Amino acid sequence: MTSRSERRVLQFCHGYDGPFLDCARQYASLFQGRGYQVTTVFLTGRADPAVAAGCASDEVLFLEFSSKAVRGLKLGAIAALRKIATQRRFAFCIAHRFKPIYVALLATGLPVIGVHHAFGDYERKGRRLFANLFSRRLSLLGVSNAVRDDMRRCLPGWPAERIQTLYNRIDVAALHAALLPRQAARQALGLDAQAWIVGNVGRLHPDKDQATLLRGFAQALPQLPAGARLAVLGKGRLEQPLKALAVELGIAGQVDFLGQVADARRYFAAFDVFALSSDHEPFGMVLLEAMVAGVPVAATACGGALEVVEGVGELFPLGDAGQLAAVLQRLAVMDQAQRDACASAMHQRLQQRFSDHAVREAFWQLAHVKALEAAH
Numbered sequence: 001m002t003s004r005s006e007r008r009v010l011q012f013c014h015g016y017d018g019p020f021l022d023c024a025r026q027y028a029s030l031f032q033g034r035g036y037q038v039t040t041v042f043l044t045g046r047a048d049p050a051v052a053a054g055c056a057s058d059e060v061l062f063l064e065f066s067s068k069a070v071r072g073l074k075l076g077a078i079a080a081l082r083k084i085a086t087q088r089r090f091a092f093c094i095a096h097r098f099k100p101i102y103v104a105l106l107a108t109g110l111p112v113i114g115v116h117h118a119f120g121d122y123e124r125k126g127r128r129l130f131a132n133l134f135s136r137r138l139s140l141l142g143v144s145n146a147v148r149d150d151m152r153r154c155l156p157g158w159p160a161e162r163i164q165t166l167y168n169r170i171d172v173a174a175l176h177a178a179l180l181p182r183q184a185a186r187q188a189l190g191l192d193a194q195a196w197i198v199g200n201v202g203r204l205h206p207d208k209d210q211a212t213l214l215r216g217f218a219q220a221l222p223q224l225p226a227g228a229r230l231a232v233l234g235k236g237r238l239e240q241p242l243k244a245l246a247v248e249l250g251i252a253g254q255v256d257f258l259g260q261v262a263d264a265r266r267y268f269a270a271f272d273v274f275a276l277s278s279d280h281e282p283f284g285m286v287l288l289e290a291m292v293a294g295v296p297v298a299a300t301a302c303g304g305a306l307e308v309v310e311g312v313g314e315l316f317p318l319g320d321a322g323q324l325a326a327v328l329q330r331l332a333v334m335d336q337a338q339r340d341a342c343a344s345a346m347h348q349r350l351q352q353r354f355s356d357h358a359v360r361e362a363f364w365q366l367a368h369v370k371a372l373e374a375a376h
Contacts, residue, residue, distance in 0.1 A: 006037075006089060007035055007036045007037070007091050008036060008037045008038075008039060008088055008089060008090045008091060009031060009036050009037075009038050009039070009090060009091055009092060009093070009094065010039050010041065010084075010085065010088075010090045010092070010093040010094070010104070010108075010110065011024060011027055011028060011038055011039065011040040011041070011057065011093070011094045011095075011096075012040075012041050012043065012081065012093055012094070012095040012096070012100040012103070012104050013040065013041070013042050013043065013095075013096045013097075013100060014042075014043050014044060014096060014097045014099055014100050015042060015043065015044040015045045016042055016045050016048075016051050017045070019285055020096065021051060021054050021055070022054075022285075023096060023115075023117070023168070024040050024042075024054075024055045024056075024057070024096075025054060025055055025056045025171075026168065026169055026356070026359070027094055027096075027115070028040060028055055028056040028057045029056050029356050029360065030359070030360050030363050030364075032056075032360070034364075036091070037058040037059070038056075038057040038058050038059070039057065039058065039059040039060075039061065039084070039088060039090070040055045040057040040059070040060045040061070041060075041061045041062075041063060041081065041084060042060075042061070042062050042063065043063050043065055043070060043077060043099065043100055043103070044063070044064070044065050044066065044067060044070065045062060045064070046062065046064055047062040047064060048062070061084065063077065063080050063081070065077055065080075070099055070103075074099065074102065074103055077103045077107075078103055078106050078107045079107075080107075081103055081104065081107035081108065082107040082108065085107060085108040085110065090108070090110055091110075091372065091375075092110050092111040092112070092113065092372050093108060093110045093111070093112045093113070094112075094113045094115060095112055095113070095114050095115065096114075096115045096117065097115070097116065097117060097118075097121075098114075098116075098121050098127060101114040101138070102130065105130075105134045105137065105138065109137075110137070111137050111138075111139070111372055112134075112137055112138050112139075113139050113140075113141060113368070113369070114138055114139070114140045114141070115140075115141045115143070115166070116140060116141065116142050116143070116147055116151060117143050117147070117282055117283070118147070118282050119146075119147060119150045119280060119282055119303075120150065121150075121151070121154075122150075122151055122154035122155055123154060128154060128155060131155060132155070132157070135158065135162070138162075139162045139163070139164075139368040140155075140158075140162065140163045140164070141163075141164055141165065141166045142163070142164075142165050142166075142282075143165075143166070143167060143168050143282055143283045143304065144165060144167065144168075144282060144283045144303070144304030144307050144308075145165050145304075145307055146280070146282065146302075146303045146304050146306070146307065147165075147282050147283070147304065148163055148164060148165045151163050161366075161367045161368065162368060164366055164367075164368075166359060166362060166363055166366070167283070167307075167353060167354055167359055167362075168283045168285055168288070168354070169288075169354045169355055169356050169358070169359040170285070170288045170289070170292060170350065170354055170355070170356075171355075171356055172292055172347075172350050172351065172355055175265060175289065175292045176292055176293075178263075178265075178266050179266055179268065179269050179292070179293055180266050180267055180269060180270075181269060182269045182270060185266070185267040185268070185269050185270035186270045188267060189231065189233075189256075189258060189261070189267055189270055190256075190258070191229070191231055191256065191270055192227065192229060194227065195225075195227045195228060195229045196224060196225040196227070196228045196229070196272050196332060197228070197229050197230070197231055197270065197271050197272050197273075198217060198228070198229070198230045198231070198271065198272070198273045198274075198275050198328060199230075199231050199233070199268065199270065199271030199273070199274045199275070199290075199295070200213055200230070200231070200232045200233065200234075200274070200275055200276065200277070201233040201234060201261075201264050201265075201268075201274075201286045201289075202233075202234045202276070202278065202286060203234050203235070203236040204232075204234055204235060204236030204237065204238040204239045204242055205236045205237065205238060206238065206279070207278060207279050207280075207281075208234075208236075208276075208277065208278050208279070209277045209278060209279050209300075209318075209319065210232060210238070210242055210277060211238075211241075211242065211245055212277045212318075212319050212320070212321050212324060213230070213232075213275055213277040213324070214230070214242065214245050214246055214249060214251065214255065215245075215249065215321035215324075216275075216277070216316075216321040216322070216323075216324030216325045216327075216328060217230045217251065217254075217255070217324075217325070217328065218249040218250065218251045218321075218325075219321055219322060219324075219325035220324075220325035220326075220328040220329050220332075221251060221254065223329045223332070224328065224329065224332050225332060228254065228332070229254050229255070229256060230251070230254060230255045230256070231255075231256045231258060231270070231271065232255065232256065232257050232258065233258045233259070233260075233261045233264050233267075234259070234260060234261075235259050235260045239257065242257070243257060265286070265289040265292075268289055268290050268292070268293035268295055269293045269294075269295070271290070271293075271295050272295070272296075272331075272332075273295065273296050273297075273298060273328065273331045273332075274286070274287070274290035274295045274296070274297045274298070275297075275298045275299070275324070275327075275328070276297070276298070276299040276300065276305060277299075277300055277324065278299070278300060278303070278305060279300070279302075279303075279318060279319075280300075280302050280303040280318070281299075281300070281302075281303040281304055281305040282303060282304050283303075283304035283305075283308070284299065284303075284304055284305040284308055287299060287305060287308045287309060287313075288308065288350065288354055291308075291312070291313075291346040291347070291349070291350055292350065294339075294342075294343035294346065294347070296313065296314070296331050296334065296339065296342050297309055297312075297313035297314070297346070298313060298314040298315070298316065298324065298327045298328065298331065299313065299314075299315060299316075300315070300316060300317070300318045300319075301315035301316060301317055301318070302318050308354070311345075311349070312342070312345045312346045312349045313342075313346070314327040314330065314331060315327075
């Protein structure tokens with residue numbers, strides 16, 4: 001048995017692209033003050049000292065497999081992780097997404113906490129069979145109740161306590177300190193210093209449904225402040241169709257497609273409103289980023305976004321441009337006192353539910369985590 005003075009936990013991640021580097025940091029931070037050392041292993045991606053520094057881990061290892069190499073049976077990855085596990089005395093493993101869960105279960109005899117960041121991960125029969133085969137060692141976390149419930153639906157024989165929610169979270173103080181002030185953010189993005197601006201950040205992809213955002217903005221525009229604009233940050237395969245739609249709607253002159261913006265969350269203070277029109281967003285980290293900036297938020301009333309926004313922001317039905325337009329019009333007439341009250345409510349929600357401290361407390365109260373802690 002691992003002694004309490006040398007307890008270790010293995011965190012196994014598919015890669016560090018996009019939000020997944022911060023996911024690694026989030027989960028490593030769960031063990032602060034708990035007497036564990038955290039080894040974070042990335043399945044794909046080149047070794048990078050900046051990534052290693054951003055993981056909040058005691059040790060960071062890069063397996064450097066290509067995407068092609070981790071298709072099929074993943075025998076090389078299994079052998080590599082097995083070697084790491086035999087050289088260290090891990091108490092358990094946290095694995096993000098299905099491929100790392102698969103590799104961790106086959107490479108080690110450790111209890112595995114599998115973290116899922118998307119819907120539909122157990123729609124495939126083969127994955128359900130695999131999860132059931134290893135159900136004695138596997139427990140699952142969804143990043144929202146919506147993702148949790150999707151997994152429970154796919155794995156109906158599992159006890160509810162084996163499939164739980166652990167919300168994504170954000171380092172509120174660190175992000176707040178990194179934010180550019182309103183005018184500096186607008187200048188950096190090339191936005192009108194005086195305009196009333198609706199912001200949106202995300203891939204230009206059907207899942208994000210920016211088409212509804214464009215239609216809602218177009219309908220709301222006559223009732224919005226003069227010179228109002230929509231700023232869309234992101235790139236993707238729908239860029240040209242969305243630009244064509246803006247032309248068709250007669251709002252091309254009021255929409256700024258800004259492309260991919262590095263570290264976009266630093267610029268959220270540039271917006272007067274943040275709108276997320278996504279189709280069943282599993283969580284919606286951009287909503288937390290807007291809330292840190294004190295920007296009123298509007299989001300579709302489905303998926304994880306509902307859980308983030310309900311009670312502190314505005315919700316509208318998925319794909320309903322008319323209701324989105326009405327929401328934008330209501331937000332446009334907020335006075336400063338209302339905006340301050342909104343920012344205060346969002347800050348309180350962040351601290352109570354989506355901060356590192358709040359989620360750390362929630363993690364160690366989960367029944368299967370308590371059992372692992374007691375065993376080691």
